[in-house]
Amino acid sequence: MATAISAAGRPAPAAQPSPSGNGPVLAELRPLWRRPVSWAWTALFAVGLVLPFFISDFDLFKASRVLTVAIAVAGLNLLIGRAGQISAGHGALYGLGAYTAMIFVRELGWSWPLAVLAGVVFSGVAGWLIGLPALRVTGLNLGLLTIAIAAIFPLLLSRFVDLTGGTVGLQLPGSPISAPEGLGLTDEQFQFLLLVLVLTVVLVLLRNLTTGPFGRALEALRVNPLMARSEGVDVNRLTLTVFAISSAVAGLGGALGGLVLASTVPDSYSMFFSLTLLSACVVGGSRTWAGALIGAAFIVYLPDVISQQIGSTTGGQWSQLVYAAALLLTLFFLPTGVAGGLGRLVSRLAGRSRRRGA
């Protein structure tokens, strides 16, 4: 994938005219207010803010699921698209975030923001631990370990009944993320708005992270680890850091997703969910942040569409087949994903109209 993606039309972060890598740490944060946000994202954000007042709570609930999955896919984008590492187990890290948050709320009575934070920390630490043995030899080892984790995670959940509730999982009577009194919002509206904000913050932070010196180090790691090492990048530390960040972001999505749903079940975090997240990342476009949103919408809405068309008994299998087909077609014909392809189309059209205007 590395070569396929580097051939994409998107300019590499290395081309940014930002200060050199040995600047102060503040240089990493500067793009936060210096780099403008494109009009498209601003418009999308505005739509996100008003959407809850136009669609039903049921539709909002579904849309909230898209947002929590999009957070996780954004984490996966950082890992796959930016660092060139693979994870076939982000579903397990998403699930770990969900279960951690759930246990902290349900058993320990923590407030939901702290429980979500706990989910983030647990997933991040788990990611760091998984990354440890993967540092040696090739990037395939990360694939090997993560698919093993994806396979074993639901089994562990079913086994440790005392903590996880076994195969029936953990449920809460209602979501702890409820609208504060006096705002006049329904719980679904509040949850959706909260998720819009969280996703926005995550995307801005990830973008800033990948445009500064850290981003250029990542780019070097992705293109050629050996070259990165010779340029003074601590490849091992960078790989671990990026895997931990990516896992923590997946855990954030999972924690919010689990609490919004007020239910966590082992079956939701199977190996197939992990591979579905991988499809979302690749199909959406692993090197664009919009891809996370497109990919998440794809994997959340597709099963619904298919069940409506052919009934729900085999709907799951047909969606799985479509994910597989979409994954293959994207890899063959649209290596930058749907978002990357759209972006190229838009810039080509824009370039043509500009030339015509001149």
Added chain:
Amino acid sequence: MTEFLQQTVSGLTTGLVYAALALAIALVFQGTGTLNFAQGEFATLAAFVSFALSSAGLSWWLIVPVLVVLSFVFGAGVERLLVRPVEGSGPLALLTVTAALLLGTNAVTALIWGTDVRSMPSPFGDSVYRLGPLTFTAQALGGGALVVLAMLLCGLVFRFTPLGLRLRAVADNPDSAKLLGISTGVMLAVGWGIAAAVGAIAGLVAAPTLGLSPELMTNPLLLALAAATLGGFSSRLGAVVGGLLIGVLSNLASRYVPGIGGDLQLVVPFAVIFLVLLIRPQGLFGRASTVRA
């Protein structure tokens, strides 16, 4: 002691299935340089096909060769049609293709045959043999013999035929092989074909014991990946030895280590993968490769 021996023997018989699957994974890895996550699903598909053929009244003497040929064609076809387009675009794209193949093959199997677990009659009958204090089922003996035969054949092809020589040349050094006039593309497809055929035998042997369902090879895949990690992905012999070790190890662990029973056997392959990667990433039989710029 008898108990221990019996457990070891039954670990060896299940280990043979992991060994065959691990061998298939190693074959693909040596040629194409990727882990084939879908190798287990290919084996499951083959097991279902053999089930369908036997339901149609074919004799097992016919089913096995037919299955091997069909699997070979399937594996080679998948390589040519679906893997070839991303070859050369790095390990990530290749791995993602195999993940897609896993999702797709699993879905197709479930759509055709449903998700219920079926009992598949053993091709070798239900008789039980005794040797001293140990008992052997006909399924274990016959299945074991079949897997050993398949692996021996595979080894002989690689060791003593011109085709095997070419396959090894491509695995060792694709660029030099190409310069010698070997068609690397054809060899890669043949490698996938042989891998699918060996995997099909593993599926056929595993199904009567584990119960035929689309999930048949999900756990064996993990055990086989651990086996190949332990033995070293670059060694065919290593994969086989690793499979046997993993089979015995997980069987003994589930019997003697409290808490590791049933599904949780999977902790064993996971621990093996984790430790081997930490301590000796090239595996027991693998060669450590030096990276040069």
